Amino acid sequence: MSTNPLRDPFRDGDLSQHRRTAPQLPEADSDLWRRFKLGEEQAIADLYDRYSELVYSVAHHVLHDSAFSEDVLQEVFLQLWRVPDAFEPAKGSLRAWLTVVSRRRAIDRLRKRKAEIDVDDVIVPIIATQLADAAVNQITDKVSALLGDMPEKLRVTFELAYMQGLTHVEISERLGDPLGTTKLRIRMALDFIRKKLDCNHANTNGNAHVR
Amino acid sequence: MFDRPHPVSTDETAEQAALYCLGDFSPEDRRSYEEHLSTCAACRAEVEGCSAAIAELALADSVDLPSKARRDFLTRIHTEKADGRHWAKLISVIITPQLSARPPRKKNRDQLGAALDKLAGRLSGSEQELLDALVRAALELCDAGTAGFSVLYEDEKVFRWDALAGALAGAKGGTTPRTWSPCGTTLDFGKPQLFSKPGRCFEYFNDSPHQIFEGLVVPVYVKTKPLGTLWIASHDDRKFDKEDLQVLQSFADFCGSAIGVMRERQANQGADARG
Numbered sequence: 001m002s003t004n005p006l007r008d009p010f011r012d013g014d015l016s017q018h019r020r021t022a023p024q025l026p027e028a029d030s031d032l033w034r035r036f037k038l039g040e041e042q043a044i045a046d047l048y049d050r051y052s053e054l055v056y057s058v059a060h061h062v063l064h065d066s067a068f069s070e071d072v073l074q075e076v077f078l079q080l081w082r083v084p085d086a087f088e089p090a091k092g093s094l095r096a097w098l099t100v101v102s103r104r105r106a107i108d109r110l111r112k113r114k115a116e117i118d119v120d121d122v123i124v125p126i127i128a129t130q131l132a133d134a135a136v137n138q139i140t141d142k143v144s145a146l147l148g149d150m151p152e153k154l155r156v157t158f159e160l161a162y163m164q165g166l167t168h169v170e171i172s173e174r175l176g177d178p179l180g181t182t183k184l185r186i187r188m189a190l191d192f193i194r195k196k197l198d199c200n201h202a203n204t205n206g207n208a209h210v211r
Numbered sequence: 212m213f214d215r216p217h218p219v220s221t222d223e224t225a226e227q228a229a230l231y232c233l234g235d236f237s238p239e240d241r242r243s244y245e246e247h248l249s250t251c252a253a254c255r256a257e258v259e260g261c262s263a264a265i266a267e268l269a270l271a272d273s274v275d276l277p278s279k280a281r282r283d284f285l286t287r288i289h290t291e292k293a294d295g296r297h298w299a300k301l302i303s304v305i306i307t308p309q310l311s312a313r314p315p316r317k318k319n320r321d322q323l324g325a326a327l328d329k330l331a332g333r334l335s336g337s338e339q340e341l342l343d344a345l346v347r348a349a350l351e352l353c354d355a356g357t358a359g360f361s362v363l364y365e366d367e368k369v370f371r372w373d374a375l376a377g378a379l380a381g382a383k384g385g386t387t388p389r390t391w392s393p394c395g396t397t398l399d400f401g402k403p404q405l406f407s408k409p410g411r412c413f414e415y416f417n418d419s420p421h422q423i424f425e426g427l428v429v430p431v432y433v434k435t436k437p438l439g440t441l442w443i444a445s446h447d448d449r450k451f452d453k454e455d456l457q458v459l460q461s462f463a464d465f466c467g468s469a470i471g472v473m474r475e476r477q478a479n480q481g482a483d484a485r486g
Binding site: 017041044045048049051052053054056057058060064070073074077081082088089091092093095096099100103104107142143146161162165167168183184186187190191193194197 | 259
């Protein structure tokens with residue numbers, strides 16, 4: 001066997017055999033992103049396959065409407081395709097960026113939709129109530145389980161922010177709470193969910209660590 | 212607002228990250244915060260945590276991703292990519308800025324004036340007669356290989372070569388698409404364009420027995436409505452200059468006004484006959 005230190009160890013017969021039989025690990029986002037930036041056509045399809053469910057789901061939890069959520073899905077990936085530099089790896093992960101962008105686009109669309117509805121004074125009260133009810137009714141068992149044992153005041157504040165896309169200013173006005181209190185509750189609610197999810201993962205993995 | 216990196220995570224960094232991830236920030240605050248993220252590891256970590264919680268909450272529900280969404284998206288990007296290729300090709304054959312850089316031929320304004328006078332004498336005839344005379348004059352004054360008038364037929368989305376003189380005269384009646392032709396591009400720009408070997412972009416020209424070396428195309432309007440384009444082409448190494456453009460533009464302006472007058476007169480005559 002050669003002792004050349006520059007030799008690629010994976011070219012060794014035994015190791016290449018091992019590589020064929022080893023389970024395939026998913027490609028890292030950084031590698032997938034590099035392929036995309038190099039203009040490899042398959043890379044955008046791979047990115048779509050990896051993250052379309054996330055983008056659609058994030059939008060759906062705001063919009064509660066399949067067609068509007070699909071629009072957001074298309075917009076987000078078209079933005080990525082047309083302006084790849086919109087995502088800057090130095091500012092965070094692709095998954096975080098897609099989550100934030102999808103949510104923001106969904107909220108923009110929701111506000112536009114509400115503004116259109118508000119034009120007609122007659123139907124405002126009915127439709128606005130229906131939208132709010134629809135948002136609350138969309139909370140499924142799994143989400144309820146995550147939010148269920150959250151203190152009431154945190155949960156109400158968080159649901160308005162998360163499910164209805166209201167800002168902390170709008171929530172304060174609606175609930176009559178000071179701005180600082182609303183911001184604190186939003187932060188605490190998200191922290192609560194983060195801890196709970198960490199616990200769930202730890203239980204699933206049989207690896208009890210607490211955040 | 213978010214200028215200095217934070218040494219460690221605090222309640223404040225957690226609160227900012229939560230509001231940012233939930234979409235609470237104004238566009239200005241968002242931009243400022245995103246700039247801050249590139250230098251602040253503590254806030255990046257908070258954003259990762261908050262966005263992960265939002266993502267997992269969203270993914271807690273199983274959704275039926277519409278199957279056609281993937282197909283629609285991939286079709287769209289294929290189309291955009293193809294359009295991009297077309298656009299790159301188009302840019303490569305447009306050399307309009309060269310017109311002003313080239314030394315112009317000797318001006319012959321007497322010849323131009325005489326040609327316009329002659330054309331003015333055609334106003335009593337038909338539009339077709341005027342266009343035929345126009346392309347003959349353009350061919351002669353610009354020393355071109357072919358001169359043509361392409362009339363825009365909006366309904367059919369084509370230009371038809373209704374008047375031709377010179378080497379390509381036999382192609383009279385031929386059409387080019389409104390969306391993909393030197394004439395269409397010129398109307399899109401709304402001003403004259405010079406094309407170099409346009410067959411590299413508009414492949415249908417390559418079937419012609421006379422390859423086009425350069426094409427100078429000028430839009431023609433009747434009032435504000437596009438009538439079509441007046442153009443000259445060379446089939447050898449003849450390069451057009453701003454003097455050619457001046458001649459062609461004068462003819463185009465004359466033609467637009469003349470046809471406007473002819474159509475108005477026709478309309479008045481029709482109204483008189485009915486009245």
